Amino acid sequence: MPPKDEETIKLRKELEDLIKKCQEDQAKVADCKLSEKCADVAAAPKLRLTTKKLLKGHINKVNSVHYAGDSRHTVTGSLDGKLIIWDTWTGNKVQVIPLRSAWVMSVAFAKSGNFVACGGMDNMCTVYDVNNRDGSGASKITRELLGYEGFLSSCRFLDDMTLITGSGDMKICIWNLESGAKNLEYEAHAGDVVSISLHPDQSSFLTGSVDKTCKLWDIRDGKCQQTFFGHTADVNSVCFHPNGFNFVTASEDKTARLYDIRSDQELATFESPAGNPGFTSCGLSLSGRFIFCGSDDGKVHIWDTLTTQHDGILAGHENRITSLCVAPNGLGVSTCSWDNNVRVWG
Structure with missing residues (x-):
């Protein structure tokens, strides 16, 4: 084996050992589970x-949906080469x-x-002025x-006047x-940056990656916290x-998770009671009591954040749900799918 490969393996082993030690130290101070502490909380x-x-208009897979601040308008991006507001x-x-490119992966x-923004396999992010139109x-x-x-995966x-982007590089x-x-x-991760979420006061933001980690960043200096x-x-x-102190995640490992920033660790794991689909997207109700996760099985799964109990599903899409966004006022949830459709739930 070449010396360089041996060095890489050694460094990877040191990193894995360090991560394991961090997890062990976290487990020592995790004195109870969230579900146990909330056992007496009313359901x-x-x-x-x-x-x-049911919003029909795209003629190919819809990959991303995002609300404007008015909780009324959304933008969706599809492989048909169109953004629709x-x-x-x-x-x-x-x-x-x-x-110009049909390979859109993210919209904002x-x-x-x-303004709306989008990007994808064209390796660029394009920003459009909604109030300034061309001849068409x-x-x-x-x-x-x-x-x-690399590809533009999130924005x-x-x-x-300010935009944050994450990409496949x-x-x-x-x-x-x-x-x-x-x-x-x-450089943010050891793999593609695929998701960004802004803190409620916009002082920081989260990223999720194919390297299996999430990171918290300070917007002012760009340092990982x-x-x-x-x-x-x-x-x-x-x-x-x-509340700005917690966040949820959705993963290909068929779980959603709740993390606490103050205690620097995971509080709860959420799984589907049947089928074990991978989760593609997540959102929270305005109160934070409910978690919504779009999945590979075309359903939105719902859990009670405190008791961690599965609270049901939203069925309607006929293919993989690719993106989910909760309206800022909490009165609606929009999802898009490979079935070419967008649904607004309420």
Whole structure:
């Protein structure tokens, strides 16, 4: 075996041992399980969500959905090469935006509703001005953010002038959209960065990666504050709890998990009672009492955060759910799927 390979194996073994030691130290101070501590908590009322709107318009797999700050409009991106902005209250299309590349993997809606962004296998992030249209009626491109060495997997607006992106080159970039320049760029993970979630006060953000970890970052200096272990496969989605102290994850290892930032460890694991699907996306109710996870089996699984009990499913999609987003006001949940459709639950 070449010396370089031996050194790599040795370093990997040291890293695995270090992670194991961290987990053992965490286990020593974990004096109880969340479900045990909440055993006397009254059961939450059963959610009875139904499909309020079935949004049809895409003609290929829909890969991403995200709400604007008004909790009414969403943007979806599909392999048909289109972004569609929807009015989820009426079910109408507000705007259809043709893309230069059909391989879109992530979309984002600015809280103001003024801009949408998308990216994917074209290795770039494109920003559109919703209020400034071209001759065909589609939003004009305001920025094309280049320089990625891998696919664009995730993006989120901090505000109308600042965008955070994660990509397949394992990097995070924070962009100034006015100048088109990078404010920060840094190596974030040992694998593709696939999900970003902003802290409620926007002082920090989370990332999930195919390296099986989640990381907490400070927006001001781009430094990693904490790394969270536990998953045994790709972390497909991360979502901050409304309280800002916890977050949930969804993974290919067929579990969702709840982590606590203050205690620096996992509080609970959530699994489907049957079928054992992989989870692609996650979200939390406005109160934080319920966790929603989109899955490979085309269903949204729901758990009670405190008791960790499975609270039911939302069935309707006919193929893998790729993305899930809870409305900022908590009154709706939008999902999109490989069945070409978008559903609004309420």
